[in-house]
Amino acid sequence: MAQSVIYAFIGMMWSLILVGGGILTVLVSKISIQGYGDNLDFLIASGIKAIIAIVLVVLWVLVLLKLKNKIFQKQIKF
Amino acid sequence: MQDYIVAGIVTSLIAFFVVFGMVPQLITRLTKKNWAVKDVNRVGGAMVPRPGGPAILAGIILGEVSLYFLLPENNATTKGITALVVTTSLAFVVGFIDDRRVMGGWFKPLALAGAAIPIILLGAYEPNLAFPLFGAVKIPALYLGVIIFMIPITGNTINSIDVMNGIASGFMVIASFSLAIALFVMQNYPVAIMTLPLAFASLAFYKYHKFPSKIFPGDSGALTLGAAYGVIGIVGHVEVIAAIALLPAVINSFLFLSSVKRIVEHRQIKGPTIHTEDHKITTSKEIDAPITLVRLLVASKPLTEKEVGFAIFKLATFSGILAIITAFMVGVQLWPSQ
Numbered sequence: 001m002a003q004s005v006i007y008a009f010i011g012m013m014w015s016l017i018l019v020g021g022g023i024l025t026v027l028v029s030k031i032s033i034q035g036y037g038d039n040l041d042f043l044i045a046s047g048i049k050a051i052i053a054i055v056l057v058v059l060w061v062l063v064l065l066k067l068k069n070k071i072f073q074k075q076i077k078f
Numbered sequence: 079m080q081d082y083i084v085a086g087i088v089t090s091l092i093a094f095f096v097v098f099g100m101v102p103q104l105i106t107r108l109t110k111k112n113w114a115v116k117d118v119n120r121v122g123g124a125m126v127p128r129p130g131g132p133a134i135l136a137g138i139i140l141g142e143v144s145l146y147f148l149l150p151e152n153n154a155t156t157k158g159i160t161a162l163v164v165t166t167s168l169a170f171v172v173g174f175i176d177d178r179r180v181m182g183g184w185f186k187p188l189a190l191a192g193a194a195i196p197i198i199l200l201g202a203y204e205p206n207l208a209f210p211l212f213g214a215v216k217i218p219a220l221y222l223g224v225i226i227f228m229i230p231i232t233g234n235t236i237n238s239i240d241v242m243n244g245i246a247s248g249f250m251v252i253a254s255f256s257l258a259i260a261l262f263v264m265q266n267y268p269v270a271i272m273t274l275p276l277a278f279a280s281l282a283f284y285k286y287h288k289f290p291s292k293i294f295p296g297d298s299g300a301l302t303l304g305a306a307y308g309v310i311g312i313v314g315h316v317e318v319i320a321a322i323a324l325l326p327a328v329i330n331s332f333l334f335l336s337s338v339k340r341i342v343e344h345r346q347i348k349g350p351t352i353h354t355e356d357h358k359i360t361t362s363k364e365i366d367a368p369i370t371l372v373r374l375l376v377a378s379k380p381l382t383e384k385e386v387g388f389a390i391f392k393l394a395t396f397s398g399i400l401a402i403i404t405a406f407m408v409g410v411q412l413w414p415s416q
Binding site: 003006009014017018021022024025026028029042043046047049050053064068072 | 209212332
């Protein structure tokens with residue numbers, strides 16, 4: 001029982017990686033800034049991409065924490 | 079193609095037999111020097127020589143150096159092999175320091191972040207993260223952070239799963255072969271072949287590390303394996319796939335950190351498991367003991383050390399299969415990327 005729950009958790013982590021990657025690609029790869037000069041455009045766009053990616057990673061970890069508490073509820077009540 | 083096949087066979091043989099031949103001598107030397115630690119899970123608590131890191135490092139380095147001469151000359155391959163050799167060697171030094179003197183919890187992550195710098199200096203990376211179905215996303219600024227974080231994560235992840243006989247090396251055998259297959263699927267042959275010394279060095283070491291262990295890898299061995307794996311993920315542009323193959327170990331670190339809530343050296347915390355009277359492993363009754371993968375595996379019923387190892391290898395095989403499926407999915411693009 002405990003082992004099948006771990007397999008399920010791995011499967012969920014995998015799905016979250018695929019979904020998170022999809023969101024990152026769809027959202028972030030489209031971002032481009034114009035009008036501040038080539039270097040500054042690149043720098044601003046990179047900064048925005050980095051912030052979005054970090055926010056997504058934090059959200060990913062929070063979702064995982066919630067899932068962990070739900071999935072392992074019985075197991076972690078030692 | 080013939081060049082790649084020859085290089086793959088030669089480098090695999092070199093990595094395997096260097097480790098296979100070196101470990102018995104290392105065991106003798108370590109035993110003479112009394113560099114041994116107690117195997118807490120063994121009945122009677124036998125003393126086991128440690129660290130096996132020097133043999134693992136020698137196998138990986140000699141395998142990679144042979145590739146340098148055997149693979150067709152290519153700037154990216156040369157940079158990749160150099161980055162792998164330098165970063166892995168630095169990670170070994172970090173682990174060896176920790177083997178000899180107990181350092182604080184932050185020492186290894188910070189020192190391993192430093193070990194990742196040669197990858198940046200050599201330019202052995204492309205600032206793209208490739209995702210299955212959706213293509214790659216170009217993140218030049220953020221990718222430097224990915225490099226700096228990836229080596230400490232893979233190094234410490236393998237180190238944190240090195241809790242019982244044979245687990246770290248056996249896990250790395252499964253993860254690295256899965257990664258090599260994924261790279262072959264993606265037709266990234268040079269980096270797929272660069273993965274073989276890691277896989278075969280781990281396999282040779284597993285022969286001595288499996289239950290009952292004749293040698294422990296130590297921090298130097300575990301960090302060497304983890305760092306080499308991380309560099310291959312970066313150099314081969316398969317960071318996501320490499321992370322998927324490592325998921326059981328990632329879960330172990332995730333459970334540990336989310337229960338302890340701070341970065342701490344594992345020696346400083348209460349043991350997550352205890353022994354039953356018939357010397358099986360069961361969960362600790364301490365409320366503040368950390369949650370780990372092993373603790374979850376033995377939560378429903380006590381298991382022997384061998385059974386725990388087998389359960390972790392089955393999980394590693396499952397994530398290895400997911401990693402290979404992901405490699406197939408990278409070839410399919412649902413969304414046009416930039």
